[in-house]
Amino acid sequence: MPADPAADLLLITSASGKQASTLLPLLSGWKNLRLAVKSSASKERLQQQHPHAEVIQTDLYSPSNCASLLKGVNVVIHVGPSYHPHEAALGKMMIDAAVTEYQNGQGTLRHFILSSVLNSQLSKMMNHDCKKEVEEYIMESGLPYTILQPSTMMDNIPIGMLAQQESPVFKAAWSTDLKFSMLALKDLAAVMKTVLEEREKHFYAQYPLTSTNTPLTFGDAMSVISKKLGKEVKIEHLQYKDAVNGLLIRLYGTTEGVDPRSKDAAQRMVLFYDNRGLIGNSNVLEWVLGRKALQFDEWVQRKLEENKKTS
Template sequence: MPADPSNDLLLLTCASGKQATALLPLLSQWKRLRLAVKSSSSKERLQQQYPHAEVIQTDLYSPTNTAALMGGVNVVIHIGPSYHPHETEIGYMMIDAAVQEYGSGKGGLNHFILSSVLNTQFRKMMNHDCKRYIEEYIMESGLPYTILQPSTFMDNTPLPMLMSQEQPVFRSAWSTDVKFSWVALRDLAAVMHTMLIEREKHFYAQYPLVSTHSTLSFGEAMGIISKKIGKEIKVEVAEFREGVDNTLVRVYGTSEGIDQRSRDAAQRMILFYDNRGLIGNSNVLEWVIGRKATQFDEWVDGKVGEAGGRK
């Protein structure tokens, strides 16, 4: 059954996060949106931005809550909560709720889109390994699914902060010489939008998603930004504990009172990235969206332009 944006109910979890924030502006044709958020501030903000949407503040770590969210849904994009100590279980609950809706005989659910991560085979990283289990679970569920596997987000780069500093300093949590493949959130959002519209064409597919044509270390990335903003960025590598705290602050807004299991995940990711990075290929992403992917220098140009700064 083809997608029907005028009538289909689309559920989006972690709807106040980076991925959803990039996607939502592309969904103007979707008349029925259900947006799941964690905090009251996120609920208030999204209700103001998208008054036609149904914004639900909920805790996903509950089979009752996930079942309630899934009621009447036609398509879901599940974005799991980063570093959550129960991200795997939340994924299972979402899939179980979807299976119940899919098999209810009400003609409801048509497509489950899972936002995962590039190379879930890397079991040494807890945030990758937990998604590996979720991928297996959805493959065995009987649901019509699509698995998206994005790489390192360009948009996590603190470009506004670097632009605002007289003598900008970038403190990395891992080696600035190790190579990475990067993905722009605008490209990831374009992929998600394509999945929603084309639907059946992408059933039972797994898509590794990378934007950059060649690998790029964080040190090289800072060199590109330096040239674009006209200020030399001093590049440093933070001490391990500081790097862990900074990573948690980026995800949670604080490093205080964080579950030790979430801290474990950040620690293992940093140790892995410090030696191995994360590398993939851009061919699949460009095939899906039908255009050239955003390269890092293009992304910087766009963000600098949005800020009204020097190109």
């Protein structure tokens, strides 16, 4: 049976992150939400934005905390924290807690949706390798699951900032010549909502998710943005150390006190992307949604229009 938004209890982890923040506005019909966050600031913000939700500040790296979060849950969307030094172990704890709630089909849990990464087989990247390990664990768990595998996000490009600059410069963390298949967060959120609410139709599926029908380089992307803005966006290819630090700052707000293992993961990803890129196919996403995916030029146009409305 499909999900019942009026009755089912939905748990979302990393609920203050980009994926959940784009999904939550689509879930107005869901009456029972449990949102897991790490910081008190995130808890306060989400509680204001979603007053009907149960917002829980917790550390997922704890079997007892995971068990408490999953208690009575019917469906979970688990988004693991990027570059966490214990991401694989944390994902396994969540799955173990879900198995307890599932009780071989006799318990409350009905569906475990795992947000992973495109081409998780690429084990040279530590964040991919961790997610591949969690994918294997859930496949062997006996749970009814769906694995979503998003590509690199268009939304990581600071279109608003570039639009405001008189002489815009995009600081690229990796090669401007290698091609990437990009995903719009709005497309990812729409897939999550579809999988969440259709439920059984998507059991035991793995969905590689990318929006762009044709891969593009940062050079291609900045050319599109330049045309939309009516001014040239120049590209600065960051030095390796600066690129790594930029990723860490985007995630943690600082490079100070970051676990060395998290830094290792960022370093490996920059090296891989700088030499190989990341390529996928948009067919699966379009099949799940029953519509065309959002292309990069469309995404740029929408972002610019959104910026005008809020400025």
